[in-house]
Amino acid sequence: MEVVVNRRIRRTRRLVRLFFRLFLIFLVLATAAAVGLLSYTKMQGPPPLNVPQTTVYYGADHTPIGEHHKGENRHWVSLSQIDQNVIDATIAIEDRRFYHHWGFDINRIGGAVIANLRARSAAQGASTLTQQYARNLYLSHDKTWKRKWNELLYSLRLEMNYDKDQILEGYLNTVYYGHGAYGVEAASQHYFGKSAKNLTLAEASMLSGIPKGPSYYSPLFDLERAKRRQAVVLQSMVTHGVLNQVEADEAHLEPLNFVQNELDRPSTVGPYFQDVVERQLIEEIGIDPSLIEAGGLKVYTTLDPKMQKEAEYWVEREMPDSELETALVALDPRTGDVKALVGGRNYVESPLNRAVQTRRSPGSAFKPYLYYAALENGYTAASTLLSEPTPFNIDDGREPWTPRNFNDNYAEDFITLLQAMAFSDNIYAVKTHLLLGTERAVELAKRVGIESPLHNHPSLALGSAEVNVLEMARGYSAFANGGMRVNPRFIEKVVDVEGEVVYESEPTLTQVLDPKLAFILTDIMTGMFDPYLNAHTSVTGRSIAHLINRPVAGKSGSTTWDSWMVGYTPQLVTSVWVGFNDQIELDHSTDGQRAKNIWANFTEHALKGQPVLPFEKPDGVVDVKMNPHNGLLATEHCPTHRVTYFVEGTEPTKECPPPQADGEEVEAIDEETHEKERFLERFFKWFSH
Template sequence: MDVVTRKRRQRLQKKRPGFIRMGFRLTLLAGIFAMGGALLVVLYSLGAGAPPLQVDQTTVFYGEDGSIIGESQGGQQRYWVNVEEISPDLIDATLAIEDRRFYSHKGFDFTRIGAAVAANIKSGSKAQGASTITQQYARNLFLSHDKTWSRKIEEALYALRLEMHYDKEDILEGYVNTIYYGHGAYGIEAASRLYFNKSAVNLTLGEAAMLAAIPKGPTYYSPFLEPERAESRQRTVLAAMEETGMITGTQREEAEQEALPLVDSATVTDGRTGPFFQDYVRQLLVDEYELDPQLVEEGGLQIYTTLDPVLQEKAENQLAIELPADTEIQGSLVSIDPRSGAVKAMVGGKNYEQSAFNRATQAMRPPGSTFKPFLYYAALENGFTPTTSFVSEESTFPFNDGEDEYSPGNFGNRYADDFITMAEALAVSDNIFAVKSHLFLGPEALMETAKKAGIDSPLSPIPSLALGTENVNLLELTGSYSPFANGGYRIDPYLIEKVTDGEGNVILETETEKVEVFDPSLAYIMTDLMTGMFDPDMDTYTTVTGRSVAHMINRPIAGKSGSTPADSWMVGFSPQLLTGVWVGYDDNRSLHHGDEGQFAKRIWARTMNEGLAEELKLSFSRPPDVIEADIDLETGLLGAEACGPSRKVAFLEGTEPIKSCTEELEEDDNDKPEGQLEDELPEQKEKFFDRFINWFGE
């Protein structure tokens, strides 16, 4: 056996105090390091400064009446409201269920943390959480929601910074404005609107408890998806409020019995008014105003637009009524205030959910005869009058030294085979008259006039330009009619009144500019000519193009229809409203003009009538140097009862006919009507062909 000698026992006794001293020293050193670490954390938090409290917020779109027409949320609805704008019951419910000691701790509830750690170790998972409101807010602001220890440490640092630099009210306000409540709603205001269609300040106790119940599991406790679970969780919240003395037992019972007016979940969709309009506004903000796309989507901007929600709904309804849902035919519509250029309505297709392609701004199509008003305005500038005459007959125009031919035709191959006036030619949309006028004036006249009015798309100096063969979009074409409606001023269409940031600072504001591009008197005469398409008295060798909708017109309105094999157009206006409509197929297949060709006119007429229903029936303002004369529709001379129907036509003073139609009846049948340009000289007809050939010879 071992024998412990005195010397060895003494050595063992000497070692024991050394172990104690070492343990004490290590403990002391650990404490120093811990205190130093804590000091470093505090110094870091102080040095890092106050963390920003802002988060991505929903951009809101407003109509002209100040109503909310939509939001740019990227799937996340976000608003920021002050604590004073939130129901006190919601605040109490949140504190009771999430963090009862919020006002007493410094960002961390160590008792709850310890219990959670023990539970997680025991279960071998990280499912148990004990985050305070401050910690949750820090996570919402800066961090991911991964349940890792490193994330917990980062969360603690951010939480400490929040507690050191902000008071409790600021932290609580930030929390309830950033917590997720399900279905894309971030923050209590978004949640209150989503579930109850009201502002958070108006929440009842029962509603507040229901919303406070959701953040623990936004899908699991969704009132839309799991109403029974949500109701059970709501009772848990109410019980917690009673336990903390925030409410009485009676209040809890009443809240549990309270009927909650939840929004119908089936209606929780895009919900935007004028989605095509709003998409185009976004595009303009990024492309034209050069705003950062993220700022537009998530910057909490307030975008004030020109959209009239009532007119927009009426326009959408008219497309839905006229365009069969079971076919692929499409349509678009734009309504503008011609006095300011403000776009009041925009429909880019008959169903946005099926196709977000905006046919009002993105589709480039030939406008057909809706281009003729620019041609005839150019003609007025060059000495034509409403009674200037050409022969309407089947015609072929050779070009390229006679190697090629251009043979425009009238709709249905109907021709007067006689002289017709410009007034009649526009009313019945005679193509031969238009091409002859175009050839007589030369190619630049129409191009310059169209561009002055607002046509910015490329145009070519070709004979068929008179018949609208160059592509434009509906917004561009409709806006270019403004000078006719407002007395000669080009006013470019605009959709945005102003944009402010989350603090109300104006980022941009539209300043409209009126530029006189047309002579006011000639613009009035053209407007007067464009009323003829609705006058059945002007039916001659064919009917006026607006006859099918003439019975719908109950006020002074002017316009022009147009068509190509694949397109149907109608653009028209009153002094207060200008509307353009296009109908066709996206793949350019031919329209059945007998029935489908009438859709655009009916959509236009009904939209104009409904849009102007509450407006005064204003006449177009006639300049002092414009007179009106009764004109015989057949001869283009001054009318008389003996000659048949006559119509009042506007002229520049001094250019009106001075000869009566009765005199024409008494004269030789070979005499030519006044204002007649064709065949006045033997070589006149050849002049057209010479001009035509010269275009291509150059």
């Protein structure tokens, strides 16, 4: 009997030794595997932490005007910019041992296995915050062994190369909170309209419960269910020791105010403007498109949100319910900063930017370029030419070209340049264009910033060449700012995700015109709003003059298919076009006034509250009381007068003569001007033969 017992003891000892040896071998192999795995993950180096973020566009007042993201609305913030309640709640509900494990938690894994075996399902997971962060960065959410293995590898790489706070910060900036909001900052803004650093305990606990099921636990979908989840989060915080029960109960009872109850509300401030900004970022500044896609950029623009909203409002109010389209550009002539831009009536229906991507004939709105060239070549506001139907033999073998005035209104007499601009007299314009030489107006237009191709045909005087709306605003800026060409500026600076300025611009202005002549032309261009100049016809701005309560200058224009109004104050130039996308004739009796109305109402309301500035007269300019009908000095014999400006030494010196015996006022014209007109008539007659 004793022998049998001894044998059993010896057998037991052998089995114990065998199991011990096997355990040692297993321990060595496990240790070797662990060392090998850790060595492998260490050799792999730190995994990249680049995640798609939201690029934010800011207006001139540094308020957000728009965002760029590919379905992931994300704003990265540092851990110090996140309320401590969010951090405590997230750790308490998601991973209480976060600061004590190496990326995976054996205790949680064991507990999850036992719970799943009891429930006969795989409902309970055991992922740590590190594993969830790895999944958010690099992996799908498929429940496969391969994904779990890769998740473990990435978790180890994260833990071995980044500290816990970096991992926690990354998790909080990548986790999905529903409704397109990735990261706690985007979620905080979406649900509560505030930054993550300003959340209350109640708000923080509500947000922290959402990632477990963003659709299921969203308070915007089911508030009662979300409140039950909030209670679980708060109780976890109590268990974790970061709250007491009283604080938890009070937070759960606190009412919450949700500022957004719809999905992915996009910004609509200046969408056409934002398209131009994005194109310039890539094509002109040279920012790699992938960097814009990666996001995190802060793009500070020149857009004035108040002016943009005024522009959109007046476009919507003045445009009819038809296919008629419009475009508007407003810029500051002192800097070139584009303050408002409308590229069409509805961006969603048609993103074609008619302000910069299409060209249309400006009609008489082109005449200021011609008349500045005339001032450079000896003309003054008093220069006169004959306004009457005139055929021009331009091309051999063709019928004479006979331009017409609007509604066939002609003075049938000599008129001054001041009147010609105010009435938009086409005969005066064509004669001036031919007298100067057709290349003069082309050169001047290019000098002030018109880049579209311009031809030397006589019809250019009437705006037959095609330009875009932005170019016209740029060109008129040189008249408004004392003769300086501006470069339209859309972007002030670009800041990357690290806070580094990667691009910055300053206004660019170049003196290209004589300040004295620019001021004189501006004074002439105020005439379209001056009813005192009415004569054989009315000034072209009579219908909108009452809408403006500050000094303005401008010029309207129209063709068969287009209607324009371009005008300015010292601090704002605005160009407006109205027409159809295709070559469809405008009904000028109904639609010809819309560009003027949009321009006048926008100018008046966009500048509301800003100083009423006069156009500043430069040295070397004198003013005289001139009879606008004949260009002579006003006297008691012809008291009709308007204060008109001239370069010193070019002002009229002859006075109006006494009236004739029958009492009619004599319209005596300067002999030198008459001689020019007689020469021009002889030139036309010679050319026609």
